[in-house]
Amino acid sequence: MKNSITTLKGQSVHKRYLNLIGLASIIFSVASLVAFYPGAMTWDSMDQLRQARTGEYTDWQPPAMAFVWSLLLNLSDGPGGMLIFHFMLLWATALILFKWCAREEYRFGFLFLLLPVLPWILNFQFTIWKDVGMAYAWGLAIAICIYFRGQEKFPKAAAALVMALFIYGSVVRSNSLSAGVFLMPFLAISIFKINTIKSTVAFMVLGGVITVLAHLSAGALLQAKKTHSVAYVMFDDVIALKLRGVNVPVNFLTPEELTAVEHCEYLNTHEMGAAFCLSDEQFTSITQERFPDLKAAWLETVPRHISVYASFRWNAFLNLIRLPSLPPYYYTEFTVKKPPFSVGTENRETSKSEHLVNKFVTSSAKLIPGLFKPYTWLIVSITLMIYFQLSTVFRGTSFWLLPMSGLSYVLAYLPITPAADLRYAYWLCFIATLSLFAFVNIRFQGKTHQRFI
Template sequence: MRTARPSHLLAFLPLGAAVALSLSYWPGLVTYDSVRQYDQALSGAFDDWHPPMMEGLWRLILPLWPGPAPMLLLQLGLYAAGMAGLIAWALRRGRPGVAMGLGLCALLPLSVALMGEVLKDCLMAGALTAAVALMLLSQESRSVMPRAGAAALVFLAATLRFNAFLAGVPILLLALGPAVLVSRLRMVLATAVMSVLLLLAMPLANQALGAAPSDVNLSLVIFDLAGITEHGGQDAFPAMKVEQPIAAVHHCYTPVKWDSFSWWVDPLCPLNFEQVRRDFHASHISALPYWIEQIFRHPVAYAQHRLAHWNINARFWVHDEIERPVQRESAPNDWNFHVTAGPALDFVDAAAIRSADTPLGWPCAWMALAFGLMLAARRMPSARTIGMLAGSALFYGLGYAVFSVASELRYYLWTMMAAAMAAVIALGDMPALPRSVRWRAGMEMAAPPLVITLVAALARL
């Protein structure tokens, strides 16, 4: 194994710059979500609308340091430690170019800006980055502790988003090593077992923290039933105390997000969250089974609704900006938490806004890149590492085709980061390949993102 020279430490400079730029949002930009979470962290009365695990961690820190700053440092600390670990992993293998490329990944404008916002997506991305680094650094170690730590971080991520299992399973597969990857049957069985375990992580954590049920799943149910109603022309909701439900849906529905049916919009939609919740409970209807039944009864309308939403969500065939890609100011709050404008924040915000108008801000392009990397990975020396990162990026991104209820770029933070890291490792592998294999791998890696990016660019003309 080669020893990293002092000059190789330059690979850490982009990471340091990225962390410093994210800290320009000090003490951490709070959104409406994080304001609500902070309020519950103060009171200790949790519900499950937002992940109680994040609120529980916040409550533990509050006696030592109130405010958003400790959560900002926690998510940034996990992320920075993970990126530093990945750079160290590359340097240990005598690959300074890959190390520098991984460092530069941290400077993606959208990730720099988003990591300055106190969000469950950022804490999840930080936990997954640290898990990948621990897992890779432990590949030559006989100790099980680093792999156990990686698994614990993946399970932490799974308590922050219920669809995080799609990102976590590929990481755990590689952490389990050759014993699982030796055959397809073992991989399928391991995937099934780990998916179930990761899916259980959030409800078990919520129960352990005593979180009250908020019927948060109704946001997805209402959005999809409204979409089925709008596209199918038939009322997909159960009998409710709402006059002309089809007309109400037509007036309120937008494929961009579900918020028009929430309780915080003005004017309130006649068919709104509270009304639906009351009627579901009054009729003793279980929301999720009813939702599944309606999907099977109206598959075409459901697919039309989901594709229309995911097209916007993934920024594929769209013309105009969907919504501001990152926030610049904290949401109104009772504690006067706010970020202070300055040259660094102005620079980061402007760079993130501009990059969102390029393929760097199009989730469809990142998912296409991850798909291309998965195709090419089998030809690469670092096949398992590339496949793990690309698979984690792709499957997590694809999950929003089913589970998304809004069109925020923060949903795809991990997809962007993991795909970028996989691409750097793959490019570092290319020179070692025979020329004919290099050409095939390059075509497999580049063709999907080039096609998707070209089509998406044509939509914007």
């Protein structure tokens, strides 16, 4: 009896200690938010803020995020409102999953409180990017589903919020379809308690339809100007073929522009991102006035040289996932601009707090570089997906759809890899981490939870 009481007291102290670690992470996260407020920005962010301020939208960036941003400008004339919105989504995800673990008496619930301070999530956390918005909106949708999936009836208000978060996450990233078709079945199975092969396939189709219709509706309702964003990928393709000896008609380039591209150090290093070899004005001209010529060149050459094209795209994808021989690339972004937060605005002077957070992330990347490379999270996702399917604890559940969503998202970059930036795999890193923490809590609880479907 005495030994039993001692054991219970020891477990209580251990649990309290772990929860204090989680609390400390939230405090660190809040302090970091204060340090980086109103948020880090790049050209993409500033372009979306410009659209939010003017109410004139283009489809180069998904206009839905700029529209939501325009509403948040009533709270803060700058990036601050959107930064707070993203943090609310992230904190809600962490706290709901922690509360779920506490209710189920899982021992490692504190791991979810660490989500906001993990260096491979903290690295882009302050950047106002659509990648971040999609990850955090979908993360909260997953958290709500996990929390309520054990109940006999899923609350209608919670189900409505889940669908709203799914749609928002879908429309803020133009390539969200590849991830959404696997995420929707997990959400729908959680809500409707139907888990069969037929229902999973049906929900996948439903997710695809909702995503496509949401994108089309957002563009039409906001009257987004057509900008031929596909030109970015087309330009990479035809330039890659040209540099590999294929006879490509390049009448969409001036001789000076062609010379600049051929001698571009960025392109020679990364094999993609040819648009960065030209000025904004030059590339905008290609996407607008000269787009028909670019499109004609792509249609004429790519289908006839598919092996060369496939080789280029495969190498570009390997460059993105950063195999062990390659160092992490563009894995942080902490640049905070001065008002008015527009193109050409100077950067704000870095504070000691900002430097500390930046140092934490960069030191982590030097210590464990694999955590900042997509290939690591691809391996984690594949391993989790297989385990969720084979384990007696998870067999028959829909948890395998979570890592599958991240896996599918990154694999979809095979034909369209735009750069080697880690931001393009942010959803993979986020959902793989969340899935891993769920696995640890359920698997090492020591009992099978049949009510998880």
